[in-house]
Amino acid sequence: MDDARAESDPYFSRTASREEIGARIDPVVWGDVVGPLSQRDLDQYRQNGFVVLPPLFEPSEIAELSEQAEKLATRRSAVPALEQIEEPDSDRVRSVFRPHKDNPAFAALASDSRLIERARQILGSDVYLHQFRINYKPAFAGREFSWHSDFETWHVEDGMPRMRALSVVVMLDPNTTDNGPLFVIPESHRHYVRCAGETPENHYATSLRKQEYGVPSPTALAELASRSGIATVTGAPGAVLLFDCNLMHASPSNLSHRPRTNAFLVFNSTENQLVEPFGGRQPRPDFLSEQRPGL
Amino acid sequence: MDDARAESDPYFSRTASREEIGARIDPVVWGDVVGPLSQRDLDQYRQNGFVVLPPLFEPSEIAELSEQAEKLATRRSAVPALEQIEEPDSDRVRSVFRPHKDNPAFAALASDSRLIERARQILGSDVYLHQFRINYKPAFAGREFSWHSDFETWHVEDGMPRMRALSVVVMLDPNTTDNGPLFVIPESHRHYVRCAGETPENHYATSLRKQEYGVPSPTALAELASRSGIATVTGAPGAVLLFDCNLMHASPSNLSHRPRTNAFLVFNSTENQLVEPFGGRQPRPDFLSEQRPGL
Numbered sequence: 001m002d003d004a005r006a007e008s009d010p011y012f013s014r015t016a017s018r019e020e021i022g023a024r025i026d027p028v029v030w031g032d033v034v035g036p037l038s039q040r041d042l043d044q045y046r047q048n049g050f051v052v053l054p055p056l057f058e059p060s061e062i063a064e065l066s067e068q069a070e071k072l073a074t075r076r077s078a079v080p081a082l083e084q085i086e087e088p089d090s091d092r093v094r095s096v097f098r099p100h101k102d103n104p105a106f107a108a109l110a111s112d113s114r115l116i117e118r119a120r121q122i123l124g125s126d127v128y129l130h131q132f133r134i135n136y137k138p139a140f141a142g143r144e145f146s147w148h149s150d151f152e153t154w155h156v157e158d159g160m161p162r163m164r165a166l167s168v169v170v171m172l173d174p175n176t177t178d179n180g181p182l183f184v185i186p187e188s189h190r191h192y193v194r195c196a197g198e199t200p201e202n203h204y205a206t207s208l209r210k211q212e213y214g215v216p217s218p219t220a221l222a223e224l225a226s227r228s229g230i231a232t233v234t235g236a237p238g239a240v241l242l243f244d245c246n247l248m249h250a251s252p253s254n255l256s257h258r259p260r261t262n263a264f265l266v267f268n269s270t271e272n273q274l275v276e277p278f279g280g281r282q283p284r285p286d287f288l289s290e291q292r293p294g295l
Numbered sequence: 296m297d298d299a300r301a302e303s304d305p306y307f308s309r310t311a312s313r314e315e316i317g318a319r320i321d322p323v324v325w326g327d328v329v330g331p332l333s334q335r336d337l338d339q340y341r342q343n344g345f346v347v348l349p350p351l352f353e354p355s356e357i358a359e360l361s362e363q364a365e366k367l368a369t370r371r372s373a374v375p376a377l378e379q380i381e382e383p384d385s386d387r388v389r390s391v392f393r394p395h396k397d398n399p400a401f402a403a404l405a406s407d408s409r410l411i412e413r414a415r416q417i418l419g420s421d422v423y424l425h426q427f428r429i430n431y432k433p434a435f436a437g438r439e440f441s442w443h444s445d446f447e448t449w450h451v452e453d454g455m456p457r458m459r460a461l462s463v464v465v466m467l468d469p470n471t472t473d474n475g476p477l478f479v480i481p482e483s484h485r486h487y488v489r490c491a492g493e494t495p496e497n498h499y500a501t502s503l504r505k506q507e508y509g510v511p512s513p514t515a516l517a518e519l520a521s522r523s524g525i526a527t528v529t530g531a532p533g534a535v536l537l538f539d540c541n542l543m544h545a546s547p548s549n550l551s552h553r554p555r556t557n558a559f560l561v562f563n564s565t566e567n568q569l570v571e572p573f574g575g576r577q578p579r580p581d582f583l584s585e586q587r588p589g590l
Contacts, residue, residue: 139517177527252550255439
């Protein structure tokens with residue numbers, strides 16, 4: 001990245017040896033689009049950076065998605081290896097990216113109005129699918145995800161300019177305290193941790209199994225968590241978690257006998273189109289970051 | 296172990312290549328000693344293998360124990376290295392054994408009547424301290440403990456004949472869903488998993504950081520957990536968990552910004568004195584297994 005761009009980038013990161021907690025300069029709820037979320041949902045989302053909605057899907061819909069997710073994890077030959085990520089310490093499937101590309105059930109989910117309308121309402125514009133993945137967290141074998149802000153990576157590695165995107169998590173299994181649920185730091189989305197260090201070439205090849213760059217320090221995390229604590233996100237199958245692209249989140253290993261399979265759909269505002277990655281490296285492959293709108 | 300002893304040992308384990316789920320032949324609540332536990336507490340303990348009691352200690356007592364625990368973890372020169380165990384992937388202190396040997400606060404805890412009376416009531420006899428350790432689970436750094444039954448190890452490696460012992464856990468920090476709380480499998484104490492494999496010489500030298508032998512398979516764990524699920528044990532500082540020596544338990548890594556320091560006191564019945572280890576190896580060092588009664 002040239003110096004002029006660095007100076008004008010409010011969300012520069014991984015450019016110095018020292019970490020720093022900066023300010024968010026973007027709204028959280030962009031407003032002006034009517035939708036099904038209540039004012040209370042919106043207020044919670046604005047305040048905490050996330051909101052958990054009771055099941056929006058019928059048990060039969062979740063059963064079908066679960067079955068399809070299972071197929072995508074086991075029928076390896078049908079999925080290009082690049083889009084199927086393994087656990088860091090085993091060959092169990094950790095994530096499958098782009099499940100909607102060849103699978104009608106997930107294709108339908110990607111354009112499901114129950115999700116799109118809520119995403120539009122928060123982002124205050126039309127939206128498109130920036131990334132879609134299934135995280136499996138298999139029983140006994142699913143390993144932790146370190147604390148991180150998605151936006152930091154999407155900005156540095158994918159060229160997402162502003163904080164105008166969100167994750168929509170559809171729970172395909174019960175998310176319980178013992179099967180590796182999501183942890184979030186409420187209100188952390190209001191701050192921006194500029195991570196220390198740099199970005200290796202092709203960072204995604206390792207970071208999807210275990211992230212080591214773009215990871216905030218224990219000191220920064222403790223500072224954020226000491227303000228509002230940590231929330232454990234649990235929910236029934238079909239429940240939906242909406243969380244801001246800049247919310248600090250993590251999840252522990254799954255020590256339980258039940259998988260914790262969740263579908264993660266990332267919607268970006270069509271007014272927040274990707275540009276050249278701010279970290280100066282080549283953009284990541286399309287399966288991590290759809291370059292063009294088009295559901 | 297000679298063959299005759301193996302045949303007469305109802306709790307043989309690590310003698311075959313195949314794992315097996317056998318039956319417990321001992322009572323859970325041995326009865327006939329009056330104490331402070333209610334009938335409801337005792338029934339819960341008998342049924343589930345554990346009970347969580349609201350704080351039995353004053354905040355000032357817990358503050359003092361916490362301060363002393365911190366000292367035992369940091370003043371390394373005062374503690375023989377053997378009794379101070381580090382995390383598997385860092386030099387952070389994972390456990391300190393025998394904290395009562397040189398520390399008046401923990402010595403007082405080891406003979407505290409609030410704990411002893413409850414242990415006597417469950418075990419139906421006088422008791423002695425079989426093992427005492429502090430598990431620190433430091434913020435961000437405390438790593439998981441795999442699923443295991445303590446009794447299996449105490450029987451095979453220490454020579455504890457029968458299931459007539461229990462762990463008393465005094466919470467020195469809040470135990471929350473995000474800081475690596477104990478998970479237990481209710482009712483698992485009624486079964487005995489004979490683990491496959493053998494016991495390496497000096498197994499304790501590695502197992503205290505990360506246990507790899509005497510560990511039940513995912514299949515056995517899933518069978519136990521599919522009956523009664525998994526319980527997440529949370530509690531306020533000063534809360535006390537009592538759990539049976541044969542209850543399957545584990546705990547995840549601590550991803551939070553707060554430590555989860557717990558004192559674990561294991562009381563054994565004086566009518567269940569240790570004998571030669573059933574696994575045929577040398578007994579483990581005294582800090583893991585006090586050979587003689589004597590509080």
